[in-house]
Amino acid sequence: MTLSAREIKDIRALGQKKFRQERGLFTVEGTKLVEEALQSDFEVTAVYRSQEIGEAAMQRITQQTSPTPALAVVKMKQQDATLPSSGLVLALDSLRNPGNVGTIIRLAEWFGIDTVLLSPDCVELYNPKTVQATMGSIFRVRCIYTPLTEALESMRASGMPVYGTFLDGESIYDAQLPKDAVIVMGSEADGITPPIARLCNGRISIPSFAAGGRGPESLNVAIAAAITCSEFRRTR
């Protein structure tokens, strides 16, 4: 199988958000992720394997720094946007780092969280770095871009408490955590944005054990999300 210059150009273009959005397509790379795409309910429009198209062609279409043995072109999926009224839900407030967002989607699945809400200014889900960091969870976790104030107000109205991590919150190890809740994660630099912070009726904090109070100011947001999800699950 030989790829035409046009095909190579079309696949490479999916490295850019503009073309991904225009075409409604994105790429995933690596044997495992390509298999997970094929097994998912996402539509895979093409699969390229280095044994078929050759290493040189793979090198030209990859978004990775080192070539991978397989690449799939996948159609974006319009997710059902119904807000859950039970269980745990993660809400990501203005997270810009693609690796962090992907890692959070992966750990959400680990902790049995099937819906992740993203504020519209979060990094694009189909950024290759986000997709790769999900390690396939992108195909199984429902990720919904939605204005968070409206979504959180509506979920609160339906009885879901909204939890956020704050520097001055109650220790997550002492707090009585509910079974059903929305957990908001804000960016490391700015924290949860003020309009969203006002909607949090649970204010929790991950205590630092650094000696002499001279430790790091914060945890990486994916790390903080993991510890928070772990505590919500553990206490049930």
Add this chain to the structure above:
Amino acid sequence: MTLSAREIKDIRALGQKKFRQERGLFTVEGTKLVEEALQSDFEVTAVYRSQEIGEAAMQRITQQTSPTPALAVVKMKQQDATLPSSGLVLALDSLRNPGNVGTIIRLAEWFGIDTVLLSPDCVELYNPKTVQATMGSIFRVRCIYTPLTEALESMRASGMPVYGTFLDGESIYDAQLPKDAVIVMGSEADGITPPIARLCNGRISIPSFAAGGRGPESLNVAIAAAITCSEFRRTR
């Protein structure tokens, strides 16, 4: 202040491991990290700020994709290699991803862990991606490259139990975790290597809550390290 072509070349060379090792120098970038370097007991040999050398020169010396307002050249520090005989210690077994190792050093400090052991085949500590991911913790956490089998044998002999995370270990939420311990983290792809696994007398596991057992196979190693450290601290 104008940088000579030679100076620019010398700083840029520190983007490569070979030159870093040859010169015993590495770079840190960003106002906050440069301040932390200056406040640390590491020797800072030079500081460059864009207000002094101009944006164009910063653009030429940066290792980042976008230019930063400050860059420092720092001398590598020969750490005291005495193994601790109490407290919590992290031991990283063949971790190759610079971002993960940096993130683990940052969370180690958060959880009051002042020594991190790295097997000699771990990624280089002074890789710019590792340094940046530590967010300054590299200046305060003692990071020691050492063959792990000898180090773990010696620490076990001095009474420190060695814990590792395994897919078939006891749930970390149920295990009785000691105050003093070495926590070994292995790579996501390969887990803890067999010679090190044999030295683990505590085998723990982070349970998955994914529905129907079709969730992700593993957690990112920095995420797993965070949950493990959090549990060791919480239960004390």
